Amino acid sequence: MEKETEKVNNITVYIRRFDPEKDAAPRQQQYTLQVEKGMTVLDGLHMIKQTQDPTINFRFSCRMGVCGSCGMMINGVPALSCNTQILDVTTTALTLAPLPNFNIIRDLVADLVPMFGVLKGLQLYIRRSDVEEMEKPTHEFYQTPHQLEEFLQFTYCIKCGCCMAACPTMATDRQYPGPAPLTQAYRYNVDSRDDAGDARRDLVAASHGTFSCHYAGECSNVCPKGVDPARAIQLMKKDLVLNYFGLAKHKCAHLHKKPDKASYKPKIDVPAHTVGK
């Protein structure tokens, strides 16, 4: 079978450059790129780095849309460079810039560490009042598929920062946690296995918290994994209001006792912390 002649487009690529040792502010640099169908923005950046300018910097890792490293502004919209095909965006001019609402480390690399700091501060792990069970687990927790579905969507977050770049509140308010941390806070609040809703609610209902979201909806528009942070935040507001009126009901998942005839396999001794030793 004859191979289809692939149409090759010559595209002008504008990349926002910033060298902290030399530049006071970012500047734009122009490149030309031959683009074939299927070429992603990340492919294009590799091509430019290999053949034209080895000094450009960009972050990437998995190159398949699961690690969240390669978020950047692609023609004015935050997206993953590995997930975005150039010809889907433009056939003439491609403009690349680092994610806004973060500091720029260099060229297209944004500093996501503040976002990780906020995520850590929200204590995003299952917390229960039965501490003994948490430390030395004996049984499983019951969770129905319906209970799982209430938060499953929000577990798909890869912490890429695209939603944070798209959010208008993030543009000015440095104290606002942002769509990603708020979505994760909701994900744990609504997880039936978790018991620490009140503590997390105090954190997210504070000034500059959940109520600084005004449903511009861009976070959900740009999310590359369909997490829909806007939905999570509005559902969290509903939860906070119901809690205010004392109408919230949250059952903590029960332990699932093993059937009488079943037996557990012997526990494996897991060594404590091997990293750093």
Next chain:
Amino acid sequence: MANKQFDNHLGIVGWLGGGRWGVERYLYILHRLTGLGLLLFFLMHIFASSVRMYGPESWGVAMAILKNPVFKLGEFCVFVIFAFHALNGIRLIFIELGLAVGRAEEPIYPYKSSLNNQRPLMVVAMVLVAILIIAGGYNTFFGSH
């Protein structure tokens, strides 16, 4: 070695968007602007309508000032922004109380989001705004008042 980073926060310009955003982003900024406009109007309105406590003569003087066509146009503008702010506000109340965003569902590509859930509500709200603006315009400029 700590290099100087560049602060890339968009600032207040980030509220306005960049021309590639969805409708809801612009409704958000319009809602803010109309809210501020209404607040400014209302602060003047408190004082203007309080004149009625001084009796018919003072009221007549105040009304004579407000008969100026500039104020009539201003009144129509206030009505327009009130109509938008009120109807978008109804839409936001439904959304922000979790009533128009749909339930969490496992994301399957092509992704749908809460924006799809609230879109019919948004369309109805904006159609009603258009109807109110037309009705208000007719009433102000062609009605007998």
Next chain:
Amino acid sequence: MRETAYWTWFIIAGIVILVIAGLHMVVMHLPMFGVFNPESGAVTDWGNVAFRSQNQFLAFTYIILLGAVLFHGFYGLRTIVFELGPKKSFQDGFTVILWIVGLVLFGIGTYAAIAAKALETAL
């Protein structure tokens, strides 16, 4: 909890404004003569204004509307200003100023409504 309380009452105030200001729009722009505008002529003629000022129900609902709009408007203004990132001390001070200004304006408006109502019965 305080921010949740502020926001919840902000929403409730919004709904109250929707109903009462909606009614206000109807009264002022769709003149239903005989109901709220007994005298023919403009809605803003003294006779009609005096009638509405003297009306118990309207005087009461206008005072509620005044309170609701001041709370709703000032909370909105506070939200916008806070999102511009001022210091905590400014935030606390600004909140106090808004409460004071809001209560003063509420006082002025309520006094005007009651004075207008009393004025009518004196004539």
